[in-house]
Amino acid sequence: MEFVLDTLNYFSVLMLVVLGLVVIFGLMNVINMAHGEFILIGAYTVVAVTSAGGSFWLALVIGSLVAGLAGLLVELLVVRHIYTRFIDTILATWGVSLVLKQTVIVIFGPTGQSVQNPLPGVMNVFGVEYPRMRILIIGMAFGLTVVLYLALFSSRLGLKLRAVIANRDMASTLGLNTRRMDMASFSLGAGLAGFAGALMSPMISVDPQLGVGFLIPSFLSILLGGLNSLLGPILGVGAISGSTNLIAGWLSQADTQVIVFLLAILVIRLFPEGILKRRQK
Amino acid sequence: MKSKRRGLYATVAAWVALGILGLLFDGWLLSQMAIYFCYGMFAMGLSLIWGQAGILSFGQAIFFGAGAYGFALVTLNKIPGLGVSVAMGFVVAIVLATALAAVIASLTFAARGLSGAHFAIVTLCAAVVVETATTRSDYLGGYNGLFGIPPLSWNGTMIGDHALYYLMLSITLLAFLSVVAIIRSPYGTLLEAIRDNEHRVRHLGYVPHHLKSAAFILAGALSGLAGALFAAQFGFVSPSLLGFALSTQVLVWVAVGGRAVPMAAMLGALVVPGAENMLSNVLGDVWLLVIGVLFVAVVVAARGGVFGNLLRLPLPQRLRE
Numbered sequence: 384m385e386f387v388l389d390t391l392n393y394f395s396v397l398m399l400v401v402l403g404l405v406v407i408f409g410l411m412n413v414i415n416m417a418h419g420e421f422i423l424i425g426a427y428t429v430v431a432v433t434s435a436g437g438s439f440w441l442a443l444v445i446g447s448l449v450a451g452l453a454g455l456l457v458e459l460l461v462v463r464h465i466y467t468r469f470i471d472t473i474l475a476t477w478g479v480s481l482v483l484k485q486t487v488i489v490i491f492g493p494t495g496q497s498v499q500n501p502l503p504g505v506m507n508v509f510g511v512e513y514p515r516m517r518i519l520i521i522g523m524a525f526g527l528t529v530v531l532y533l534a535l536f537s538s539r540l541g542l543k544l545r546a547v548i549a550n551r552d553m554a555s556t557l558g559l560n561t562r563r564m565d566m567a568s569f570s571l572g573a574g575l576a577g578f579a580g581a582l583m584s585p586m587i588s589v590d591p592q593l594g595v596g597f598l599i600p601s602f603l604s605i606l607l608g609g610l611n612s613l614l615g616p617i618l619g620v621g622a623i624s625g626s627t628n629l630i631a632g633w634l635s636q637a638d639t640q641v642i643v644f645l646l647a648i649l650v651i652r653l654f655p656e657g658i659l660k661r662r663q664k
Numbered sequence: 665m666k667s668k669r670r671g672l673y674a675t676v677a678a679w680v681a682l683g684i685l686g687l688l689f690d691g692w693l694l695s696q697m698a699i700y701f702c703y704g705m706f707a708m709g710l711s712l713i714w715g716q717a718g719i720l721s722f723g724q725a726i727f728f729g730a731g732a733y734g735f736a737l738v739t740l741n742k743i744p745g746l747g748v749s750v751a752m753g754f755v756v757a758i759v760l761a762t763a764l765a766a767v768i769a770s771l772t773f774a775a776r777g778l779s780g781a782h783f784a785i786v787t788l789c790a791a792v793v794v795e796t797a798t799t800r801s802d803y804l805g806g807y808n809g810l811f812g813i814p815p816l817s818w819n820g821t822m823i824g825d826h827a828l829y830y831l832m833l834s835i836t837l838l839a840f841l842s843v844v845a846i847i848r849s850p851y852g853t854l855l856e857a858i859r860d861n862e863h864r865v866r867h868l869g870y871v872p873h874h875l876k877s878a879a880f881i882l883a884g885a886l887s888g889l890a891g892a893l894f895a896a897q898f899g900f901v902s903p904s905l906l907g908f909a910l911s912t913q914v915l916v917w918v919a920v921g922g923r924a925v926p927m928a929a930m931l932g933a934l935v936v937p938g939a940e941n942m943l944s945n946v947l948g949d950v951w952l953l954v955i956g957v958l959f960v961a962v963v964v965a966a967r968g969g970v971f972g973n974l975l976r977l978p979l980p981q982r983l984r985e
Contacts (some may be wrong), residue, residue, distance in 0.1 A: 414781055445967065464964050470720055470780045471963050477912065478960035485953040595908070599792060602785050637796050644789045651786060652771060652778070 384511045386628065390519050393522030394624040396583055400601045402531060403575035403595040405616045406618045408605065409548050410568040411466050416476040417457065418601070420483035420592025421573040423451040426589045427487055427578030430492070430496045439501035450577020453488070458569035466565070480594065488591050495590035502585075520582055527575075528617075544568065600627075603647040609654075623647065670978040675927050678975065679837065686829045696941065699897050700934045701832040705839045705890035705935035707918050708926045709883035714915075715924035716847050717879045718859030720780055722810045722911055723768075723787030726794050727884040729906020730764050731757040731891025733798075736810045736901045742803070750816065754892050761888020762881055769877035788908065795907030809902030816896050832893065836930070839886060843926045845846055846882065848980045913937070914957050922972025931971050 400422060407415045425446040432442035457479050465471045502519055505512040535541040546554040547564050555561045580593070587593070600623050608619025623643065631639045686694065706728050707939065713719040734757035741748045746756065772778050778786060799807050816823050816831075823831065846852050854875055857865045862872045895901050903912065914933065921932020936955055943951050962969050968976075 414785075461960055461964055470718075470784075473720065473781060473784055474915070475960055475963040477965055478916075478956055481916070481955035482953060482960065483950060485956055489949050489953060599785075599789055603789065606782065606785060619793045635800075637800050641793050641796050641800070648786050648789055648793075651782060 384509050385513070386632070388508065388511060388517070390515050390625055390628040391521050393628060394620055395521045396579065397597070397600060397604060397620045397624050398528060399524050399579035399582070400576060400597050401604050401616050401620050402528060402603060403572035403579070404601055406531075406568050406575070407572035410544060411462070411565050412469065413462055413466055413472045413569075414469075414476065414602075415572065416473055417480035418476075418572070418576050419596075419598040420480045420487075421450045421454060421576035421594075422580035422597055423484065423487055423591065423594045425577030425578075425582075426584040427491055427496075428545055428577070428588075429498050429581045429584045430491070430589055433498055433647075438586070439498070443578070446581030446584075447578040448576045450580070451574030453577075454573020457569040457573070458566050462569060463565065484591050484594065491591075493591055495588035497588060498546075498584045500585040502542065512599075514586075516585055520586070523582060527578075540565060576635075580596060587604075599644070603644070603651075606651045607647055621647060668978045671925075671974065672978060673782065673976060674974050678927060678931065682833060683830075686826060686833065690825055692860075694829050695897070697934075697938070698825075698829045698832040699894060700938055701836045702894035702897070703914070703917070703933040703937060704836050704930035705893070706887050706914055707929040709841060709886035710914055710918045711713045711923055711926045711929035712843055712846065712886075713876075713879050714918065715885045715922075715926075715929065716852060716859065717855040717876055719824070719876060719880060720784050721787045721789035721880075722784050722908075722915065723794075724883070724887055724914055725908075726768075726791055726909035727761040727765055727887035727905050728891040728894070728910065728914075729794070729798075729901070729903075730761040731888030732895040732901045732905050733804060733810070733891075734758075734760040734888070735892035735895045736813050737804075739813050739896075740810060742810075749803045750814075750896070753896075754889070757892035757895075758885050758888045762885045765881045765884025766877070768884075773873040773877050773880070788911070791908050791911045795903050798903040798906060804903075805901075807903065807951045809900060811900050813895050813899045813901070815899065828897070832897075832937070835889075835893065839889070840926060840930065844977065846879075847926065848911075848977075850982075851875070851878075853983070854871070880913065916955060918969075919962050920955060920958055920969055922969030922975065923967070925968075925972045925975050925977075927975045928969055928971035931975075932969065 400418065403421070404415060404418050407413055407418075428446035428449045429442040432445055433439060437445075449605065457476075461475050462472065463478055465475055500516055502515040504515055506515050506518060508518065508603060509514075543554070543559055544564065547559060547561055551561060554588070600610035602622075604619035604623045605616055606619070607622055608617065626646065627639055627643050631640055634642070685697065689697065706724070710721070711726075713721060731847050735753040737743050738746055738756045739748055739750060740754040742754070746752050770786070771782055772786060798804050804810065816828065847855075854865065854870060856873050858875060865872050865875075891905065894905070917933040917936045918929040919932075920932070920936055922928025940948050940951055940955075958970075
């Protein structure tokens with residue numbers, strides 16, 4: 384049971400991160416290498432707000448908003464100029480990630496910070512004592528995923544978003560403001576990453592290298608699952624988090640990482656669908 | 665006509681300036697500058713595949729690190745039966761880097777091949793995998809790396825600072841001339857065509873994945889040589905030499921310098937980390953911030969980079985109207 388909960392926990396955190404990436408990639412066809420740094424912004428906002436005396440829950444809201452705002456700025460200053468140049472978006476967003484990370488280092492210093500756990504203690508789940516904060520993270524991730532998918536499939540805004548994803552030019556001809564949708568989705572994606580970072584900040588050491596650690600597993604999840612259906616990324620996240628926790632049961636963390644990444648590369652090589660398929664349209 | 669020659673004059677002037685620099689400095693600073701030539705060669709390898717052939721690799725440090733580790737293993741006598749000679753060290757370094765590049769090329773370019781984005785992310789993962797695996801290997805020294813690589817010597821005496829600087833300058837010049845010769849050859853023109861439209865090149869009867877693999881392997885070999893020279897001067901190799909961080913740093917140097925012009929890429933690799941090293945800790949962090957902004961600006965607005973337009977050589981004779 385504890386294994387299931389641990390897997391669920393990693394799955395949830397990764398899912399929160401991947402949701403933001405999927406929104407941005409699906410709509411704008413931009414591979415956002417700076418995604419990890421929006422996680423960083425969320426986490427460091429919590430550090431700043433709580434050390435200034437604010438409550439964690441307030442910091443959670445502010446963290447998501449600050450990351451969303453940063454996302455909007457990045458979209459306006461960088462991404463909108465190059466979103467038709469696919470490879471350059473990888474590089475430019477990588478540059479943005481360097482800039483954001485370096486800004487955090489200049490402001491907060493290179494060492495790790497910690498955030499006090501707002502929900503200490505354990506609770507009994509199916510006969511296992513499990514930290515309450517982790518339960519909250521799992522609940523939030525599932526709730527948010529459901530909300531996002533409902534919004535995408537049964538609201539007017541979701542309909543418009545899907546129209547732009549399906550055929551950008553046609554949607555634009557029909558009077559949808561695709562520029563505004565781009566801005567909105569980029570800052571929504573960044574805000575989701577910020578929320579993820581803020582939410583998990585009490586469980587981890589908040590340091591400037593935090594974003595990079597999430598970047599590779601989340602991209603592998605997307606490449607594994609493919610983006611042809613909206614279920615793809617969820618499957619990818621499940622595959623990565625499940626295999627990671629499974630192998631971590633009897634090997635060290637470093638060995639686990641090596642094996643999971645190698646397996647993922649192998650699968651991506653054998654089934655290079657997902658991104659490729661959308662690109663060839 | 666005169667403006668077309670400008671790049672040639674500027675390139676020659678830059679090499680002369682690098683030669684004069686060796687006379688102005690000595691001691692520690694000069695030996696630091698000699699080490700940066702390794703980064704310069706490494707950057708030219710990336711310029712060959714990225715600037716010329718459009719292959720965006722996030723894992724070039726794998727080959728640099730393989731060269732460094734290969735050289736270290738031989739000179740520390742950790743490979744039985746090969747002896748401890750420096751020459752054998754260079755051979756093993758280059759063979760190891762070339763072989764790794766060949767393996768990665770055959771896995772990624774063959775058949776339909778991976779698209780640009782897939783290739784970038786797969787090479788990124790590969791760099792992380794190699795780095796992590798190295799930290800787990802006792803034979804390779806784990807986290808601490810390998811110490812005590814003997815410095816380069818000639819007939820039993822250590823090579824002095826000035827001699828070492830000019831030795832590195834000459835090797836780098838040779839590497840530069842080789843890369844330029846490849847880029848200006850008909851093969852180089854084909855690589856450029858692949859960068860612009862791989863599909864058309866295929867329909868003209870060429871096999872793009874062979875041409876790309878060859879470029880990738882050549883760049884790998886050059887990176888291996890650079891890594892071996894780095895290990896020989898630095899005296900110490902660690903897992904960070906073949907990982908994620910160095911792989912992405914070299915991308916930044918090359919982009920800021922000018923990706924399509926080897927000389928510009930090389931100067932980027934001398935100036936960016938050089939300045940970072942000279943500045944104090946706080947200023948160094950700010951400098952990295954500035955470089956990050958410059959990198960984004962170059963990618964968005966100025967593909968030529970800072971030095972690219974100045975140092976662009978005139979077209980080869982056969983391509984002129």
